[in-house]
Amino acid sequence: MKKILILCTGNSCRSKMAQAFLQHLDAGLYVRSAGTQPAHCTHPLAMEVMEEAGVPIRDLQPHDVKEFTHEEWDFVITVCDHARETCPAFVGKVKHHLHLGFPDPAQAKGTKDEQLSVFRATREHIALTFSEFYHQYIQESHGYEKRL
Numbered sequence: 001m002k003k004i005l006i007l008c009t010g011n012s013c014r015s016k017m018a019q020a021f022l023q024h025l026d027a028g029l030y031v032r033s034a035g036t037q038p039a040h041c042t043h044p045l046a047m048e049v050m051e052e053a054g055v056p057i058r059d060l061q062p063h064d065v066k067e068f069t070h071e072e073w074d075f076v077i078t079v080c081d082h083a084r085e086t087c088p089a090f091v092g093k094v095k096h097h098l099h100l101g102f103p104d105p106a107q108a109k110g111t112k113d114e115q116l117s118v119f120r121a122t123r124e125h126i127a128l129t130f131s132e133f134y135h136q137y138i139q140e141s142h143g144y145e146k147r148l
Helices: 014-023 044-050 081-089 111-145
Strands: 003-008 031-034 074-076 092-099
Touching: 003 014, 014 031, 014 044, 014 092, 014 111
Parallel strands: 003 031, 003 074, 074 092
Antiparallel strands: none
16 A cells, blocks of 8 residues: 655645545545644635535544654655645655645635636646646556556
8 A cells, every 4th residue: 555645834735635636546545634833723715625626624634744654655746845845854754755745725815706716727737737646656656566
C-alpha cells in the first residue's frame, strides 16, 4: 500500500481536496494531509465545492505535520509554496518529495458566488493534477509491481 502525505500551510482547503480526490481514486491508498500551521477547521467553501463534486471532506479535520513525522512515506507532496519552503524541516523518512502548487482559494475576495467560483476552479485543477499524479506514479507502479 502506497503512503502519501499532502502538505499545505493551513490544511483547510487544497491539501484536503487533494487527499479526498486520491482516496476517491483508490481506496487502497493510505493518504493523509497536514499543515505546517494548521487551521482550526476545514474551510466551509472547500467543503461546499467538494460536496458538489461528490467527494466530501466534511469529516477531514486539519492536522499538524508533526503528527506524521514518525511515519515512513512513499510520497510527501506540497501543494503551496509556503509549505514547500518549510518542508525541509519535515524529518520523517520519505522516498519521494514532490511539489504540485496551487493558488490558495481562501485568499479569494468578492461575493460568496465569486469566492465559490475560485474554489471550484481550484478543485478542478487539483482533481486533474492529482489524477495525473495517480496515473503516472501510483497506477503505473502497481502494474509494474504486479508484473514482477
